[in-house]
Amino acid sequence: MGVVEILHAILLPMMVAIVPAVGFAILFNVPTRFLKYCGLAAMIGFGVRNTGLFFDISIEFASLAGATCVGALALYWSRRFLAPTQVFAVAAVIPMIPGKFAFGFMVALIEMNLHNHYEPELVTQALSFGLKTVFILISLAFGIAAPRLLFYRSKPAV
């Protein structure tokens, strides 16, 4: 486990993850002054997730940890700048969204139907993709919501 390996597995994806986060933040029309925070949160969250994956933690728990970091950061910033949490959080978890699994599930299902072949491998693949999608999505959303649910139980959402 050399330094180069760590660099390649964790740091490089962290840097690359900033671009989609800021890109989707622009798509969601986040105000310009908050864009850099989106990027920063995405970088940290994705870094946490990749560190988890690097140490062979399952992807769901790694995503949960990453999303919790994003949620905590977003909560802190939302107090500080008086803006809703989603402004920071949603764009920041975009790099962690299991898009590949979701569409893999979809395509496998349609392929099963279209070509009328139900080999065990294909069915297993479809099922595992589908389950991964659902569980990762739930852990992401729960991770974002968790800090708010834990620390600010009776205060307003902003």
Added chain:
Amino acid sequence: MLQHGADSKLAETTVHRLCTALGADWADIAITANSLMLTTVSNKEFLTKVRRVVDRGINLKVVCDVAGLAEMVERGVADEYEVERRLRQLSDKPKKYNRWLVAGVVALSCACFCFLFGGGLQECAVTLVASLVGMTVRQQLGHQHVNPLINFAVTAFVATTIASCGVLFNIGEQPRIAMAATVLMLVPGLPSINAVSDAVEGYMSMAVARWAFATLLVMATGIGIMLAMMTTGVWSWV
């Protein structure tokens, strides 16, 4: 008015704070999938209104500004006329980023996804071109108020067709990664995250409605991908 992509809890608390700060004794709202009921109590007089909620696309700037407005009113910086003026301004002219800028950065994002999946530079270039064209199509259709489901299907079709050219002409080592990364721009991230966070906070009906809509969007995208694969004959995607 908050249905530009805010979750239900945020909508409820913001409306409550805005109304109480403007002089009502109490305000409650009930949110359903496409309408919103608001009751205010002021000197034991009740005032109830039902408003239709149209999905006008995700725009977190509006959400952010309305929340900021509530904050301003609570601190006494803005009065009711100011609030009305600002809200009208927000609903009439939502400020948006330049569409070419949006298309460009989204395409760049997809290229980065391609890199994260382990694609090389050539695959990334294919992804960039395909998602740029796809995004332009999506914006054009969205501009003409096409149903979002049809919009997503058409966009997925166009983007996948272009990306599968990479497979046909053997650009790069693993051209299929480009196909996978291109359609990632169509993942309904915000609806699905809002769905789960609504569910966690106890707004069950909204959560189910949002989840169903997100699933339908994914289905529409899947149909688009499928059509493209049938046309180009590039199969087995992952």
